[in-house]
Amino acid sequence: MVIGNLLAEEADIGELMQEALFPENVEFLGMSINPSLRTAFLLTAVVIVVGLILRLFVIPRFKTVPGRFQSLLEKACEFIESIAKDNSPHSYGFVGCVSFGAVIYISLGTLCELLGIRAILVDLNACLALAFTAYTIMLAGGIRFNKLRGAGSVLKDFSLLLSMSFRLFGSMIGGLMMTELVYSVLFLSFGIPVLVGVVFTIFHAVIQSYVYILLLTMFYGEAAEPRMLNGEKVKKNKKIKKNKNIDQTIERSYV
Numbered sequence: 001m002v003i004g005n006l007l008a009e010e011a012d013i014g015e016l017m018q019e020a021l022f023p024e025n026v027e028f029l030g031m032s033i034n035p036s037l038r039t040a041f042l043l044t045a046v047v048i049v050v051g052l053i054l055r056l057f058v059i060p061r062f063k064t065v066p067g068r069f070q071s072l073l074e075k076a077c078e079f080i081e082s083i084a085k086d087n088s089p090h091s092y093g094f095v096g097c098v099s100f101g102a103v104i105y106i107s108l109g110t111l112c113e114l115l116g117i118r119a120i121l122v123d124l125n126a127c128l129a130l131a132f133t134a135y136t137i138m139l140a141g142g143i144r145f146n147k148l149r150g151a152g153s154v155l156k157d158f159s160l161l162l163s164m165s166f167r168l169f170g171s172m173i174g175g176l177m178m179t180e181l182v183y184s185v186l187f188l189s190f191g192i193p194v195l196v197g198v199v200f201t202i203f204h205a206v207i208q209s210y211v212y213i214l215l216l217t218m219f220y221g222e223a224a225e226p227r228m229l230n231g232e233k234v235k236k237n238k239k240i241k242k243n244k245n246i247d248q249t250i251e252r253s254y255v
Contacts, residue, residue, distance in 0.1 A: 036123035142223035
């Protein structure tokens with residue numbers, strides 16, 4: 001009897017995990033699509049509308065002495081800008097903007113799970129899209145600053161595309177399965193499953209956003225770092241030597 005109950009529970013958990021991994025399609029605008037894709041469409045629309053409202057009506061009213069919301073927004077921008085500047089000093093403005101958008105997309109696309117909406121990155125296609133976007137940005141940076149040599153250095157690291165996408169997918173789907181497992185096993189408790197679900201969701205939203213922009217800025221910085229030719233190096237050395245001679249002349253004049 002006990003063995004039969006255990007087998008029944010294992011079957012129920014297996015079915016629950018299968019439903020979590022392979023959900024049924026939902027209807028959206030007359031199309032049958034994955035629920036994660038529906039979340040992506042809705043989230044993108046919400047972010048665009050909120051961004052336009054902030055840009056047109058809120059940001060023009062910012063003051064020299066910032067309020068709470070302005071201070072919070074400035075701190076968030078400064079934090080992401082510092083990461084971009086440390087890892088991609090040659091074009092930190094551009095990659096900083098991309099990183100800010102990625103943080104919003106990944107974090108909100110994960111936190112929406114708290115509202116009972118399926119997260120975006122539990123679908124492998126979404127993770128591949130983010131990884132492909134990052135890889136394209138790295139490739140563009142390499143071409144912009146180092147022409148064909150920069151493109152070659154990025155293309156040879158094609159494994160980054162796979163590693164970034166599967167790392168995102170593995171982390172997000174692992175969190176989803178853990179949360180579903182806790183909800184199914186601890187069915188008699190009302191506090192622990194909710195607490196575990198909230199903690200895992202927030203943890204993934206923060207950590208995955210940070211890791212993504214950190215990898216993006218680091219690899220973009222490596223691809224965009226100017227690679228000087230031998231003649232340029234010699235020219236630079238001559239310039240440094242000339243500056244040293246000028247400094248020595250100034251020191252003698254003071255003596």
